[in-house]
Amino acid sequence: MQNPKRIAAALLASTFILMSIHCGIAVAKDPKIDIGYVDNGLKLTGTQWIRDPATGSFTPFVEGSTAGSEDPNQYMADVHCRSGGTDTPDRGCLTMECPAKTPGGEEGTPVIWRQAPKSITNPTWTDYPAVSGPTCLYDPEPENVLANIAARILTDFRQLPVNPGNLEAQPFPHTLKGGPTNFYATTGEQGFDVTILGQTVHLTATPANYTYTFGDGTTLGPTPAAGYSIPEAEWLNNETRTSHTYTDTGNYQATLTTSFTGTYSVNNGPPLPINGTLDITTPAKTIQVWKTEKALVADTCQENPNSWGCPGTESR
Known part of the structure; x- marks a missing residue:
């Protein structure tokens, strides 16, 4: 017959070993964070x-x-x-x-x-x-597709049919040598819905800076000033932030380059900035710069279309 004291000691030792093993396993386990990724079939690896x-x-x-x-x-x-x-x-x-x-x-x-x-x-x-x-x-695996979209989004952004608007001038098409000509841009924010890598992506293009090229070798910008229209009564004496004064007569080809910044959103997710710009230049606009001369005339242009100073007649 076995000694009861030895049996009790053996049972106590076994219990201590089992408790030690159990506690070791519990400590070794990493804590799990369940925020809804369980049993959804997505097999997502990132939770935050x-x-x-x-x-x-x-x-x-x-x-x-x-x-x-x-x-x-x-x-x-x-x-x-x-x-x-x-x-x-x-x-x-x-x-x-x-x-x-x-x-x-x-x-x-x-x-x-x-x-x-x-x-x-x-x-x-x-x-x-x-x-x-x-x-x-x-x-x-949304974190992978988002990274892939981010890697190509600037290229897709630069292929959008963004409307650059127009370059407007006052007076136009004729302006005066030595007088201010008011230039301004007509464009605005534009949105586009496209599909990239099977995902619905919304892109927004916003005009940020403008560069005015006046055709006589001078430019203005980049500047955030889009300019604005002014009343005809102010054309000859109101110089705006985007006005330009031509010093010689002639025909000049003026253009406007608009720099658009962008954001994109995947599947209505948070809007993200696009690292880069889309620069678009408008078609050239011909600005005819004239000079003024004074003379006494007997007839108006309606009475005599060939009178001095009338359209189509040579200056004297």
């Missing part, structure tokens, strides 16, 4: 995103990383629409449809963009104010 100022793309947030230091927030494409979140069904998540973009393609997933301070661990996520309601996300 930040915007990289160098590329404008979203990248998974890594504690201690300096990426996105200019933006205090991190972002998340919240898929609670599919996971049964309590705060999203009343906003149309569960009834929203995201049909495939191409025949035989994959359907999208309803998501809501959220933000939180990236300095906080396990933060409370709030709705991103620039986007209202759910939107569709089509790529199974």
Whole structure:
């Protein structure tokens, strides 16, 4: 018969070993953050995103990383629409449809963009104010497609059919030597909806700077001044910020180059800046510079079209 004291000691030692093993396993496990990426079929690898100022793309947030230091927030494409979140069904998540973009393609997933301070661990996520309601996300790894779009967005931006507007002049088509000619631009902000890598992308082009080339070897700009129209009574004595004075008579080819800056948004996500500009030059406009002369005449041009100073007659 075994000694009862030895049996008790053995059982106590076994219990201590099992407890030690169990505690070791618990310590070794990394904590999980569940914010709605479970059982949604997306297989997303990042739960917290930040915007990289160098590329404008979203990248998974890594504690201690300096990426996105200019933006205090991190972002998340919240898929609670599919996971049964309590705060999203009343906003149309569960009834929203995201049909495939191409025949035989994959359907999208309803998501809501959220933000939180990236300095906080396990933060409370709030709705991103620039986007209202759910939107569709089509790529199974959105951080990859966003990076790919960011890598090519400047090229796509520069291929947009942006309207450069017109270069206007007052007086026109004739102006006077030694007098101010008022130039101004007519253009504005323009928006475009395109598809890039299967994603719906909204781009905005905004005029930022103007360069006026007056045709006589002088330019003005780049300047943020678009200029403006003035009443005819002020043409000869009102010099604006974008006026120019020609010192010789002749015909001059004037042009305007507008520099557009841009932003883009993927699937109604946060608007991101485009690192670069789109510069467009208007067709040349002929400015005819005349000089003034005084003379006494007997007839008006209606009475005598060949009278001195009338259109089409030679100066004397």
